[in-house]
Amino acid sequence: MSRDDEPEGYHAAEYDSPRPNVFIQWKGTDVCGDYYCVCGEQWHLDEDFVYYTRCPACKQAYRVGCHVRLYPLTPEQAAPHEGRIKEDHDWTRDEDTK
Ligand SMILES: [Zn+2]
Numbered sequence: 001m002s003r004d005d006e007p008e009g010y011h012a013a014e015y016d017s018p019r020p021n022v023f024i025q026w027k028g029t030d031v032c033g034d035y036y037c038v039c040g041e042q043w044h045l046d047e048d049f050v051y052y053t054r055c056p057a058c059k060q061a062y063r064v065g066c067h068v069r070l071y072p073l074t075p076e077q078a079a080p081h082e083g084r085i086k087e088d089h090d091w092t093r094d095e096d097t098k
Pocket of ligand 1: 037038039040
């Protein structure tokens with residue numbers, strides 16, 4: 001379901017994001033981001049509520065997406081982070097849907 005002020009297909013490109021990825025539900029959180037436009041410009045924002053941004057060079061407006069790439073770690077790369085790697089402990093596989 002889309003909001004009335006969002007055109008049809010507004011989120012379609014994001015739903016087709018290749019795995020692995022994470023869908024982030026932004027909650028107005030302060031985000032420090034480096035933004036890269038297709039025109040080659042780069043800019044930086046460190047603010048709350050950055051749901052939209054505009055390239056300062058070519059003036060293209062963007063909606064900040066909710067999908068972020070996940071980068072697989074080898075066991076050796078993961079080892080120093082053990083204990084801080086978050087898992088969903090409530091997640092259970094539904095045996096009937098396999
Ligand atoms: Zn640009």
